[in-house]
Each structure stands twice: as C-alpha cells, then as structure tokens.
Amino acid sequence: MAELHQTAAHAEHDHKPQGWRRWVFATNHKDIGTMYLIAAGTMFLIGGLAAMAIRAQLFKSGMKLFDPAMFNSLTTMHGLIMIFGAIMPAWVGLANWMIPLQIGAPDMALPRLNNLSFWILPFAFTLMVASFFVPGGAVAGGWTMYPPLMQQFGAAFPMLIFAIHLMGISSILGAINVIVTIMNLRAPGMTLLRMPLFVWTWLITAYLLIAVMPVLAGAVTMQLTDHFFGTSFFNAAGGGDPVLFLHVFWFFGHPEVYILILPAFGIISEIIPTFSRKPLFGYEAMVYATASIAFLSFIVWGHHMFTVGMPVAAQLFFMLSTMLIAVPTGVKVFNWVATMWRGSLSFEPPMLFAVAFLFLFSIGGFSGLMLALVPSDYQYHGTYFVVAHFHYVLVPGAVFAIFGGVYYWLPKWSGRMYDMRLAKWHFWLSVIFVNVLFFPQHFLGLAGMPRRIPDYAPQFTDWNMVSSIGGFIFGASQVLFPYIIIKCIRSGKPIEANSPWDGAHGLEWELPCPAPYHSWQTPPSEAMLAHGTGH
Amino acid sequence: MTDAHADSSKYYVPHGSPWPIIAALALFSLMLGAVLYLDGVAPVWILVPGVALLAFMFAGWFSTVVGENQHGVFHFREDRSFRLGMMWFIFSEVMFFAAFFGALFYTRNFSVPWLGGEGAKAMTNFLLWPHYEATWPTNGPGHVGGRVFSAMSPTGVAAINTLVLLTSGLTITIAHHALRAGKRRMLTVFLALTFLLGFTFVGLQAHEYYDAYMHMNLRLTTGIYGSTFFMLTGFHGLHVTIGAIMLLVIWVRVLRGHFTPERHFAFEAVAWYWHFVDVVWLCLFVFVYWL
Numbered sequence: 001m002a003e004l005h006q007t008a009a010h011a012e013h014d015h016k017p018q019g020w021r022r023w024v025f026a027t028n029h030k031d032i033g034t035m036y037l038i039a040a041g042t043m044f045l046i047g048g049l050a051a052m053a054i055r056a057q058l059f060k061s062g063m064k065l066f067d068p069a070m071f072n073s074l075t076t077m078h079g080l081i082m083i084f085g086a087i088m089p090a091w092v093g094l095a096n097w098m099i100p101l102q103i104g105a106p107d108m109a110l111p112r113l114n115n116l117s118f119w120i121l122p123f124a125f126t127l128m129v130a131s132f133f134v135p136g137g138a139v140a141g142g143w144t145m146y147p148p149l150m151q152q153f154g155a156a157f158p159m160l161i162f163a164i165h166l167m168g169i170s171s172i173l174g175a176i177n178v179i180v181t182i183m184n185l186r187a188p189g190m191t192l193l194r195m196p197l198f199v200w201t202w203l204i205t206a207y208l209l210i211a212v213m214p215v216l217a218g219a220v221t222m223q224l225t226d227h228f229f230g231t232s233f234f235n236a237a238g239g240g241d242p243v244l245f246l247h248v249f250w251f252f253g254h255p256e257v258y259i260l261i262l263p264a265f266g267i268i269s270e271i272i273p274t275f276s277r278k279p280l281f282g283y284e285a286m287v288y289a290t291a292s293i294a295f296l297s298f299i300v301w302g303h304h305m306f307t308v309g310m311p312v313a314a315q316l317f318f319m320l321s322t323m324l325i326a327v328p329t330g331v332k333v334f335n336w337v338a339t340m341w342r343g344s345l346s347f348e349p350p351m352l353f354a355v356a357f358l359f360l361f362s363i364g365g366f367s368g369l370m371l372a373l374v375p376s377d378y379q380y381h382g383t384y385f386v387v388a389h390f391h392y393v394l395v396p397g398a399v400f401a402i403f404g405g406v407y408y409w410l411p412k413w414s415g416r417m418y419d420m421r422l423a424k425w426h427f428w429l430s431v432i433f434v435n436v437l438f439f440p441q442h443f444l445g446l447a448g449m450p451r452r453i454p455d456y457a458p459q460f461t462d463w464n465m466v467s468s469i470g471g472f473i474f475g476a477s478q479v480l481f482p483y484i485i486i487k488c489i490r491s492g493k494p495i496e497a498n499s500p501w502d503g504a505h506g507l508e509w510e511l512p513c514p515a516p517y518h519s520w521q522t523p524p525s526e527a528m529l530a531h532g533t534g535h
Numbered sequence: 536m537t538d539a540h541a542d543s544s545k546y547y548v549p550h551g552s553p554w555p556i557i558a559a560l561a562l563f564s565l566m567l568g569a570v571l572y573l574d575g576v577a578p579v580w581i582l583v584p585g586v587a588l589l590a591f592m593f594a595g596w597f598s599t600v601v602g603e604n605q606h607g608v609f610h611f612r613e614d615r616s617f618r619l620g621m622m623w624f625i626f627s628e629v630m631f632f633a634a635f636f637g638a639l640f641y642t643r644n645f646s647v648p649w650l651g652g653e654g655a656k657a658m659t660n661f662l663l664w665p666h667y668e669a670t671w672p673t674n675g676p677g678h679v680g681g682r683v684f685s686a687m688s689p690t691g692v693a694a695i696n697t698l699v700l701l702t703s704g705l706t707i708t709i710a711h712h713a714l715r716a717g718k719r720r721m722l723t724v725f726l727a728l729t730f731l732l733g734f735t736f737v738g739l740q741a742h743e744y745y746d747a748y749m750h751m752n753l754r755l756t757t758g759i760y761g762s763t764f765f766m767l768t769g770f771h772g773l774h775v776t777i778g779a780i781m782l783l784v785i786w787v788r789v790l791r792g793h794f795t796p797e798r799h800f801a802f803e804a805v806a807w808y809w810h811f812v813d814v815v816w817l818c819l820f821v822f823v824y825w826l
C-alpha cells in the first residue's frame with residue numbers, strides 16, 4: 001500500500017499528503033493559508049459572540065445580563081480576540097495563499113517555519129480563551145492592558161501575557177517568512193515595481209510586524225515582572241511610571257493599527273482595477289503612500305494618550321504628525337476613485353465590498369482626524385466616539401476587505417463559483433447594518449457616553465437600542481459567509497477559464513482554477529508576466 | 536538572470552515535517568507551565584518538560600536541516616532565504632531590547648525627574664513625595680527594595696566583561712578569515728577561544744550578580760534602577776548564553792568537517808548573532824554602567 005502511494009506520488013504531479021499529516025506536518029503554503037483562514041474564522045465567531053453579548057447588555061439601561069466584571073472581560077477579550085485572533089491571522093492566511101501565486105514563487109521561502117507560525121496559534125488562542133474559565137474570570141482591564149489595573153486580575157493575567165508572547169512569536173516568524181519570500185522568490189522579471197499591491201502592502205506590513213511585535217513582548221514582560229518578580233517599571237514609588245507602559249504599548253499599538261489595515265489597502269487596490277477594467281491609477285504613488293503611512297505610524301503613538309498629562313510640545317508634535325497621515329491616505333483614496341473614474345464598472349460581490357470600504361473606511365478616517373486634534377480629543381477621549389471611530393476602520397475597513405478578498409479569490413482557491421445572489425445578500429445586510437450598528441455610536445460618544453461601561457444613564461438608551469439591533473442583524477447575517485463558502489466548495493459551478501473575472505490581471509489568474517497544489521514549480525514566462533502585471 | 540531562473544525553478548520545498556508542531560507543543564507546555572508556576576499551582580519543575588522538548592526540537596530540527604545541507608539540496612536561493620531570515624530575526628531581537636532601553640531612557644529622563652518635581656510636575660513632588668530629590672541611580676521615592684544600595688561601577692566586572700566580549704568579536708573574525716582561507720586548525724582554535732570567552736563572560740556576570748545580591752543590596756526589586764539593570768543585563772546575558780551555545784554547536788560541526796571556504800551560512804549566522812550581542816553589550820556598558 002505504502003509503495004503504491006509512492007508510485008502514485010511519482011506518477012501524479014499534483015500529489016497531496018494524505019490524512020492528518022497533510023495538515024499537522026504541512027509545508028504547503030495553500031494548506032497553511034487555509035488553516036490560517038479557518039482559525040481566523042473560528043476566532044471571528046468567538047469574538048463575534050462576545051460582541052453580541054456586549055450589545056445585549058447595552059440594549060437598554062439597567063440590563064443585568066452580566067455582572068460588571070464579566071462585562072468588562074467580554075469587552076477586553078472581544079478586542080484581543082478580534083485583533084490577534086481574527087484579523088491578523090486572516091491577513092497571514094491570505095498572504096500565504098496569494099503571495100506565492102502573485103509573485104510566481106513555488107511556495108513560501110521557509111515552509112517549515114511557516115507551519116510553526118500557524119501551529120503556535122491554536123495553542124495561543126486556547127490559552128487566551130481558556131482564561132474565561134479560571135478563577136476570577138478573564139482579564140477585564142481593556143485590550144490595552146494598562147497597569148496597575150491589569151495586574152489586579154488572577155490566573156487570567158499570566159495566561160493572557162503568555163498567549164500574547166506566543167502570538168507575537170507567530171507573527172514575527174510569519175512576517176520574516178513574508179519578507180524573505182518577497183525579497184528572494186520573485187519570478188525572474190517580477191521587479192519590485194511590478195509587484196501587485198497586495199504583495200507590496202504585505203511587505204510593508206511585515207516590516208511593521210517585525211519592528212513592533214517585540215516591543216509589545218517587552219511591554220507585557222515588564223507587566224509580568226512587575227507583578228510576579230517585584231520590578232518597578234510601572235510603579236512610581238520605585239521610580240517607574242504607569243504612563244511608561246502607555247508609551248511602550250502605543251509604540252507597538254499604532255503601527256499595529258496599520259498592520260490591521262495595510263493589507264486591506266492592498267486587496268482594495270486589486271479589486272477596484274479588476275471591476276473597473278482599468279489599470280490602477282497611480283501605482284507608484286500607492287506604493288510610496290503605503291511606505292509613508294508605515295513610516296509615520298512610528299511617530300504618532302502619543303495621540304492615543306493626549307489626556308495622560310504630556311508636555312504641550314509633545315501633544316503638538318503628535319497632533320501634527322498624526323494629521324500628516326491624512327495626506328498619503330488621501331492619495332490612496334483619490335487614486336481608487338480615479339481608477340473607477342470612467343471605468344467600465346460592474347458590481348460583483350468583491351467590488352461591492354471594495355466600494356463600501358471606500359466610503360466607510362473614509363468615515364473612520366475622518367473621525368480619526370477629529371480625534372487627532374488635541375483640544376477636541378479632550379472631549380472625545382474615552383467615549384463611544386472612539387469606539388465608533390475604530391470600529392469604522394476595522395469592520396467596514398479591514399473586515400470588509402477580508403470579505404472582498406475572499407469573494408475575489410475563492411474561485412481561484414476552490415475552482416468553483418459561489419452563489420453570487422447570496423453573496424450580494426451578505427453584502428447588503430452587512431453594509432446596511434454595520435452602519436446601523438456603529439453610526440449611532442458617534443452620537444452617543446459626542447453626547448458623553450463613556451466606553452467600557454456595563455450600564456449607562458437612561459438618556460443614552462434610544463441610540464444604544466438602535467445600535468444593538470444593528471449589531472444583532474449584522475452578527476446574524478455573518479452566518480451567510482461560511483455558508484456561502486461551504487456551498488461553493490461542495491456544489492459551486494466549476495470554472496473552466498483561468499479567471500472568472502474578465503478584468504483581472506495578475507499572475508494568480510494565469511494559473512488554472514483551482515490553483516494546482518504545487519504552483520509555479522517553473523517560473524512564469526515573460527508573456528504571462530506582461531499579461532499579468534499589465535503595467 | 537538565467538542563473539536565477541534555473542535556481543528558483545529548483546527551490547527546495549521540504550515535505551511534511553514533524554518539528555514545527557513539536558516546537559509549538561514545546562512552547563505551549565513551557566507557557567502553560569509558567570502560568571501554573573506563577574499562580575503557585577505547581578513547583579518550578581513544571582517547566583522541565585517544556586524546556587526538554589524545546590531542546591529536543593532544536594536538536595532535531597537543526598540536524599534535519601544540516602543533513603539536508605550535507606546532501607546538497609540547498610543552492611544559492613535557499614542560502615539567501617536563510618540569510619535574509621537570520622537578518623530579520625536579529626532585527627526583531629534589536630527591537631525587543633529597544634523596548635527595555637526605551638524604559639531606561641524614559642525613566643531616567645522623564646519619570647524620575649518628574650517625581651522630583653521637575654517641569655510642570657511640582658505638585659506631584661510637593662503633595663506625594665515631598666522629600667524626594669531626583670537622582671540616578673535611584674530606587675524611587677518609596678525606596679523600593681531598601682533605603683541603601685550600591686550602584687554598579689563601570690570600572691569593575693563590567694570593564695573586564697567589555698574586554699572579554701570585544702576580544703571574542705575579534706577571535707570570531709579571525710576564525711572567519713581562517714575558514715575562508717581554508718586554515719582549519721586556526722579556525723578550530725579561534726572558534727573555541729570565542730565560545731570560551733563567551734562562557735567566561737556569563738561566568739563573570741554570574742559573579743557580578745552574586746555580588747550585587749549578597750554585598751550591594753542591589754536586586755531585581757531595587758526600584759527602577761534594579762529593574763532596568765537586571766532586566767537589561769539579564770536578557771543580554773541570556774542572549775550571550777544562547778550565542779555561546781550556538782558557537783559550541785558550530786565548533787562541533789567544524790570538528791566534523793562541515794563548512795567550506797565558500798559556503799558556511801551557519802557560521803556566518805552565528806557570527807552575526809555574536810556581533811549583535813556584542814553591540815547590545817556596548818550600549819549596556821555606556822548607558823547602564825557608565826553614564
């Protein structure tokens with residue numbers, strides 16, 4: 001039998017390892033990408049359930065579904081799970097699937113390391129989610145983990161810190177792999193300025209990851225030693241300062257925000273040209289804008305802590321540097337609009353999500369600009385306005401881009417077309433109710449409702465109800481997403497051509513659908529490259 | 536271009552490997568053990584299985600890769616992947632140290648002077664810590680860890696250790712030149728000197744720590760000075776230990792006849808790591824011991 005397998009392996013070019021070994025010992029970038037996406041989807045579900053619980057508690061004033069400590073655990077873990085468990089792994093999964101296909105590489109450069117980056121995650125997620133069930137419950141001090149509050153939780157405190165260490169190791173190894181793959185395994189002729197923007201944005205994201213994940217590791221290590229080994233980093237009596245944590249954390253935290261959004265920019269820059277049937281407007285400007293955003297992300301962290309009592313000169317610096325980010329971001333938004341200008345537009349599900357991204361991410365960007373102003377921030381800080389802001393950039397921003405990316409590339413992965421009508425239902429339900437969910441939170445914040453509270457004054461009830469109803473419908477409509485994917489894989493209509501999208505360019509569309517298990521064993525020809533890059 | 540073409544078409548993609556999942560399990564058992572230990576549920580020995588599994592994994596994973604290399608599956612492209620990977624790994628380590636250096640600079644330049652009433656913080660000093668005068672070294676207005684302690688001197692063990700580490704940077708460079716010139720004996724001797732100097736450094740540092748704890752009343756718990764001193768030098772010492780073990784491993788490989796004058800990535804990777812450890816030490820010497 002084993003010998004039979006051996007001969008089969010030699011006979012069949014597209015041989016896959018069988019059974020559990022295929023996944024546990026995986027070195028194939030497509031398999032690892034799939035595992036990343038499944039893990040991200042699972043964590044999105046868990047984080048989403050926490051969100052539903054939060055909106056249920058906030059449905060009206062005086063609700064007592066959860067005690068306040070549990071409510072705070074839910075908000076804290078919702079944030080951590082969505083950031084580290086859902087969005088980041090989803091990006092790495094997409095990177096794994098698409099970067100080798102898009103640059104004409106046979107696989108990721110360090111396949112075994114790739115496996116390790118993934119398989120650390122299920123263990124880290126277990127440690128993180130299990131902290132709900134230890135005495136004292138999960139950490140409840142907010143996802144930002146500020147001391148000294150953070151250090152007052154029980155067994156959940158070291159569990160979360162070690163989970164973050166593990167997730168950090170995973171991210172760093174994954175980012176190293178992405179950089180090495182892009183720098184070393186591009187097909188001949190795939191020069192840097194011919195790379196698709198998803199590859200470009202991921203390259204820059206990977207640099208951000210390597211630069212800041214170790215800093216987060218340092219920050220949480222200091223928390224750990226302060227609590228268990230008597231150091232004084234965040235203890236004023238010993239000469240330290242709790243505010244020090246804020247600086248170190250946000251030095252990680254702001255680049256982290258761009259780690260969550262830059263790959264989204266990449267995906268939008270793939271989808272819009274395809275469905276506008278025009279090359280991307282200002283390709284090089286897009287690359288330089290991405291790099292500028294990444295650079296600026298390192299010098300703006302103070303805007304997360306304007307009210308902490310920092311010198312006026314520092315406030316001014318952080319305010320101005322933050323507002324500067326609007327320039328390269330504006331370049332991007334205008335380039336996307338210019339790409340669509342006089343294009344031959346069609347609105348398949350990926351394009352719908354991309355267009356929604358354009359509008360709704362911009363709303364999040366504008367509220368970010370408002371928050372960047374020191375005097376206004378004194379009013380908005382710690383209110384629901386901030387919650388509305390970052391949910392606008394992360395949900396109709398990052399998450400919509402993930403949806404768009406999956407709807408764009410799913411035919412390439414599975415070789416089948418999904419149910420367009422259902423996907424459009426998914427889109428319209430999502431885009432309507434994400435606004436019902438988050439837009440009222442701007443009003444609540446401006447009216448003074450603080451974030452991270454289990455109950456509120458009765459005058460905030462109306463908009464909270466609207467927001468909760470939006471949340472429930474938005475949450476429920478996400479069930480469509482896995483259903484559409486599973487239905488597509490099991491019974492979708494097989495695709496004969498290399499690309500189901502007539503306007504698509506890129507090396508991934510030069511491969512058959514589904515992409516063979518081992519792709520680009522021989523690099524693409526110059527003709528493919530010229531057709532694929534289209535600029 | 537044609538060369539690169541031929542190389543990339545043969546890029547080595549290993550088939551399934553058990554080592555990554557063993558690594559993930561080792562890390563998980565280490566972290567879970569640490570949680571149980573810190574929560575007082577289990578003794579410190581709970582960490583042993585994780586450490587053992589980690590050591591087993593490193594030995595197994597690296598032997599696999601070394602074996603593959605000896606069988607000639609790696610070419611120019613694979614070699615460059617390893618190089619780039621090691622470079623960016625070292626960069627991530629630099630950023631880890633940057634967090635702790637950042638803490639040192641922040642406390643020395645901002646939070647300690649503020650506690651002493653500098654700038655707009657006069658009331659902090661007046662109301663909370665009326666008799667505190669900002670100095671460095673300090674263990675804060677609360678005298679955390681005891682009223683009297685001695686600070687580390689730049690002329691003691693630290694100076695000797697600076698010499699030791701700088702010399703080791705020299706010896707590994709000589710070893711590298713010897714390797715490239717094909718002088719295997721010289722390579723063996725100078726590589727051995729390098730890791731011996733590395734372990735000497737660790738030994739001297741252990742002595743320094745012993746002195747601090749026993750005679751100087753300087754501990755990890757000695758306020759911000761003790762915290763930054765021991766965390767920075769401690770993490771550095773850990774890296775020196777790891778680096779010295781890496782040197783020992785490639786020394787054994789040299790004895791077994793590995794590496795050629797043209798191709799010796801592992802040697803270079805360890806050398807880069809060693810120089811990184813060296814540079815971090817120079818920063819430590821200047822900012823922690825001297826200034």
